[in-house]
Amino acid sequence: MKKNFQNFLKERLQTDLPGKEAQNLMKPQPKTKRKHEMTYTPESDQYRNSSVLVPVITWKNELEIMFTLRTAGIKHGGQISFPGGGKEGNETIEETALREAHEETGLKSDHVEIVGSLTSLYVNHSDNMVTPIVGFIHQKQDFCANPNEVDEIFSVPLSKLIHEDFSRTENWKLRDMDYYIPLWNVHEVPLWGATAMMLSEFVELYKEFLDTQ
Numbered sequence: 001m002k003k004n005f006q007n008f009l010k011e012r013l014q015t016d017l018p019g020k021e022a023q024n025l026m027k028p029q030p031k032t033k034r035k036h037e038m039t040y041t042p043e044s045d046q047y048r049n050s051s052v053l054v055p056v057i058t059w060k061n062e063l064e065i066m067f068t069l070r071t072a073g074i075k076h077g078g079q080i081s082f083p084g085g086g087k088e089g090n091e092t093i094e095e096t097a098l099r100e101a102h103e104e105t106g107l108k109s110d111h112v113e114i115v116g117s118l119t120s121l122y123v124n125h126s127d128n129m130v131t132p133i134v135g136f137i138h139q140k141q142d143f144c145a146n147p148n149e150v151d152e153i154f155s156v157p158l159s160k161l162i163h164e165d166f167s168r169t170e171n172w173k174l175r176d177m178d179y180y181i182p183l184w185n186v187h188e189v190p191l192w193g194a195t196a197m198m199l200s201e202f203v204e205l206y207k208e209f210l211d212t213q
Contacts, residue, residue: 052084
């Protein structure tokens with residue numbers, strides 16, 4: 001089944017994706033409309049290109065997604081994220097995701113089989129257009145968190161992410177605005193925001209795959 005999903009996803013990522021419709025399932029929603037809300041729409045083409053790796057671990061009993069908990073004091077500190085960062089020089093977005101994953105977690109690039117990319121997501125408060133790159137990790141290895149960027153490396157079974165018992169919506173205040181925040185309760189820190197929006201599309205594709213079985 002694990003290999004079947006990889007083959008399914010490799011083909012599926014070459015076609016029209018669920019895109020913003022899937023991302024918006026986990027999008028923070030302001031309770032009242034105001035001018036400076038999180039729009040996820042760029043105002044110009046001067047944004048920075050970034051990418052993250054969506055690491056799919058296959059060596060465990062079931063498929064799991066690897067995440068990092070970012071070190072407090074850095075951008076998005078204390079939040080759950082995929083390993084990733086800004087594009088440097090003439091790198092491809094795939095090379096960026098692999099380099100950043102190696103720098104943050106020690107993941108060996110030659111252990112990752114890239115199958116394609118999900119829909120890019122613009123994050124306006126950091127002015128980054130982020131492209132999620134999906135990579136399957138078949139060979140078991142130990143990870144090592146870079147203390148300058150990562151407090152913890154952990155993984156979550158896909159079965160939890162598709163189970164409604166692990167998702168909910170909470171009322172939060174962000175930047176002096178009241179928001180409804182969809183999140184996954186799969187760690188002591190909630191999984192929400194841009195990472196959750198990108199993950200949402202992956203989860204919807206996994207549900208598509210399960211419907212074919």
